[in-house]
Amino acid sequence: MIPDVSQALAWLEKHPQALKGIQRGLERETLRVNADxxxxxxxxxxxxxxxxxxxWITTDFAEALLEFITPVDGDIEHMLTFMRDLHRYTARNMGDERMWPLSMPCYIAEGQDIELAQYGTSNTGRFKTLYREGLxxxxxxxxxxxxxxxxxxxCQWHSGKRSAVISRALMPKRKFLRAISALSAITIVSVGSFLICLVHLRRFVLLSCKENQRRCRLRKPSAVCITCRMRPLFV
Known part of the structure; x- marks a missing residue:
């Protein structure tokens, strides 16, 4: 039987050495933009x-899309400092250009040409550009x-067979983390998707209010109907 995550975390708290040697790395993308x-x-x-x-400094899809990569590191502070220094060095060598601070791109006119990242005339470089042409x-x-x-x-486990149990317990969470970027893109960064979610939430709250009002009539007068109190926010 696979234990739930609370059991796994409790075990890890008692055996911190199981996480000894964890390595981390960051990759950050940002567009180069003009002063305007x-x-x-x-x-x-x-x-x-x-x-x-x-x-550590390369390009992703487009020639204007910078990508910063930290080396694999066991020290979080050192990793963050390294990423900060990459940004500082780049900012000092961009002339009048800037780094766009948001994930969503700057204004790009419809039909505007977006130059693919260029890597030279070697076979490897040409293949990388060709791959982006496919994307x-x-x-x-x-x-x-x-x-x-x-x-x-x-994460390098150091606890024998017990580590396998912990690994299985955390499997659903790892699957969720793999999908979180796509879920965020669909439900958070899209204004249209946010409005659609809000419409569905409004419908859910209004229906819940009707049901709760019926139930509240059967309760004591002092009973508080939380969902009903939310109703004015969605009417």
Whole structure:
């Protein structure tokens, strides 16, 4: 029988050595924009090195889409400091350009050309650009300019067979974490999706109010109907 997560966490609290050696890494994407907030059309800044071979500063889908990568690290503070320094160095070598602070892209006019990331004329570089051409044809270039932060972690268990039990207990949570980005994109960053969710929530609350009002009549006068008190917010 697989224990629930509360049991797993309780066991981990008593055996912190089981998480000894956990490694982490960050990847952060950001668009280069002009001072007026429009998408930059310049090439990858030479001062940032080669986008093909640089370990920590490269490009993602577009030539204007920077990607910062920290090395695998066991120290959280050092990892965050490394990412901060990557941002500082880049900001000092971008001229008049800026880094767009949001995940959703800056204003990009309909039909505006979004240059794919360029990696030179080597076979490897040409293949990377060709791969992005495929993404553009399949999903559209605009969608690929949405930026994100990737948190990577590697947990090395040190407790024998008990670690397998903990691993199984955390499996549903790992599956949820794999899907959280897609769920967030659908239900949070989209205004249209938010409004749709709000409409469904309004319908749910109003229906719940009717049911609760019927139930409240059977209770003592002092009983509080929480859902009914929420009703004015959705009428």
């Amino acid at each position: 907030g429009t998408l930059a059309t310049t090439g990858h800044p030479e001062a940032l090195g080669s986008a093909l071979t640089h370990k 553009k044809n399949r999903y559209g270039a605009l969608m690929q300019t949405i930026s994100g932060v990737h948190y990577n972690s590697l």
